[in-house]
Amino acid sequence: MSRKAFFRAGWVLMTLAAVGVALLWMTVGGARRIFLIGETTAAHHQIELACESCHTAPVFAAAATAEQALNKACRNCHEDELAEADDSHPRKMFRNPRMAVYWDKLDARLCTTCHAEHRPEITRKGAVTVAADFCRACHSEGDQDVRTDRPSHAGLAFDTCASAGCHNYHDNRALYADFLAKHANQPWLTAAPIHTLSARQRTPAPAGETALERSDALAPVAALTDPTALDQWTGSGHAAAGVNCAGCHAPEVAPDAPVAEVEARWIAAPPLTVCRGCHKAEANTFARGRHGMRQHPMIAPPRDAAKTAIGTVLPETIVRWLADAPHPTRMTVREARLPMRAAAAHKVLDCGTCHQPHAVDVGQAAVKACVTCHDDPHSQAYVGSPHHVLWQAEQSGAAAPGTGVSCATCHMLKSERRGVIATSHHQNDGLRPNTKMIRPVCLDCHGLGFAINALADSGLVARNFRGRLAVHVQSIDWAVRHAASETENTGR
Template identity: 70%
Template sequence: MPPRTILPICWVLATVVAVGMAAAWMTVGGHREMLLTGEMSGAHHQIGLACETCHAAPAFSGAAAARKALNRTCRNCHGDELQAADDSHPRKKFRNPRMAAYWEVLDARFCTTCHVEHRPETTRKGAVTVAADFCVACHAEGDQDIRTARPSHAGLAFDTCASAGCHNYHDNRALYADFLVKHADQPWLDPVPVHALSARHRTPGPPQTGSLGRSDALAPAAVLADATVLDHWAGSGHAAAGINCTGCHAPDVASGAPLAEIGAGWTAVPPLTVCRDCHRAESETFALGRHGMRQHPRIAPPRDPAATRIGAVLPEAVTAWLADPPRAVHMTVGEARLPMRSDPSDLSLDCGTCHRPHTVDTGRASVEACVSCHDDTHSRSYAGSPHHVLWQAEQGGKAAPGTGVSCATCHMPKVERRGKIFTSHNQNDRLRPNEKMIRPVCLDCHGLGFAMDALADADLVTGNFRGKPAAHVESIEWALRHAASARNTEH
């Protein structure tokens, strides 16, 4: 066969094989890095290769079906958060056909109208991929023209609506007009600045019954020989709560079992599931935040090629070759996109990374653990800041519980659910936009006006709130003026 015949045949064959491999990787299993069409935004890069988490439409379904499926999967992970935020622009509000005119300009029925993944070149803060003046699409004409409805807004540019600390598209729980009016007269600092839930949580209760001491420890002889570990456990909250060594290191061994049985069932490093058994709320919220999102229950598991229709007819060796590569269960410091210290780059994030279950000092996870990894200016500026000084005073027993402000006070605050106080480990729940922090955190100690100004002052945030805000958000004055003007019109 002449070369000019062979070459095209080889080219066609190579193309068919390459396309087949790409299709197999896409739909059956295998390495998919090369299929990523662009760097992913925010925290999504952590789950970048769990494509089915977001792309849930059947292969080769149409664009409309793919968009609907994407919308559904966005809500799988973010739906509860939006509901809790009392979403100002919920999808259901825009599904009514009377909103059809708005579908043409900014289709708020679909998350992907404003949040398109794999577009690093157009992605802004909050994974937003529409222009900063997106509010103009719906609030610049007719009854919705905010410039005529609110005289105070007449000269404002639309790119300042969501960037000046006044409004957010989804979460306006601390920014709506009646809330501003209600909190208009607050001083910058409460006369008794205390984070109430932290105070309740950190106020020592009565001695617990069933507390354990050094002599109660149940562990193999080699472990008991380590006096430091033993001392730490005996002074820990676990011992105070009656949790013996076996509770975590040999959870499957029956109570009262002989030492030999304890030794046989002993695990030196207990898995996360052991922590989860008792600290359920903390564990659940950990998987909702950036530190633990790889453990979110809605993340698609690795694919099993043998379970697919194509895989069922392929030889086992082929399905094994096609299997998805193993995925890391934990995020590592080195994978983070925020500025991090380089020395612990391979440190993976699980409970023990921040908490030392054997130590008495539970405060370590509130500050020292954070700054041992985070190396941005805000984190570095914490030491010596007014909040830090208060934290040190509380930790040193010189100030009341709840008066100190640690990293966790703001980013992983105490929350109350059904009468129980626990630490929310979803740090994203109080960030981005940072006004989400106002109600659950700032307002316990500061007035609304001061909190809004402080969070709108980027330099003040970066410097970890040393000094007073240089920025001023006029929302409260405008809301008061509007309320007064409405009252005057009425009378």
């Protein structure tokens, strides 16, 4: 073999080997970070290596099939949220053949039309990857031309639709015209500024029949020698609700089991599954937010190389080498894209990171846990802010329950269903965009106009609402004028 032939053969063999290894990594198992075409958005970066969570189409599927599968994956995780938000532009609206004329302009049947992943250069706020004036696609011509329908909108640029605090594409529950008109002229602060659901939640309930006392603690003798833990448990919600030490530390054991059995099956640090056993709603919502999204049930597990068609014929050593590394199930503070305190970088997010299971101090999870990690201007400005002063007053007992405003008050949205108040642990639910907080949080204490203006004032938000408003969103004024003209027209 000549030198040239040797090198040519070597080139071909090395090319084939490199392609073969890459193909195995793509289809069987192994490192796949190198195939990422760009930085993943903050929404998905934690799960970027669980590729099959989104890329669900079969191998070498047609482009249309792959696109449909990708969009189905979006809906798998986000459809419920959109339904809860009473989506203003639901997919079903655009699937109507009468809307076909818009498909070429902006195909709103597909999530990926506006939210393409791994495209950092064109990714804007809210993971939107189309230009800010995208409303122009459908609302600049014919019947849909908002500028002719609404005199107030004549001359407005399309890039202000969503940026001026007036409209959201999906969630307009606090921004639609009738709602604005109805809540116009409200004072900036209500007569009784109390967050009702928080007030009800924080009002101590009378001790029930099932409430446990210190002497009822069911735990190994060694565990009972920790007076701090015992004291904390005695005054905790767990004890009040009749949850004994063994309920979490020996969940497999019957409530009336002897101490010896409890000792035998005692778990020093109960896993998340134990918390989830009782706090299903909290665990489910936790998995929908950034803090716990790695536990979302729709996240694809690591590929089992041995079970793939190619894996079955490959030697075990290669299959072992190809095996996907286990996906991390919890986020570390170090991975956050927001500014975080360096001292908290090592923290791993699960229930115990924010909640001290033995402690009664609700302020720990509502404020302290947040500011221990978060180091952005808004978080830094919280301490000493008007909301914090109210929170301190409530904590000290000087003010009534529900008057204080903690981090959790605004960012852990509360809802009531069948008399039960649930706290959503999807902590960024109200931030996409922030006007989602208006109805469940802000309006309990503030007028709609003030709330809209305050949330549109990025400087005020950064200062955690310390200081004066510098932004006035005209939407309420226009809605009131529009309602008046409608009434006038009806009268005629």
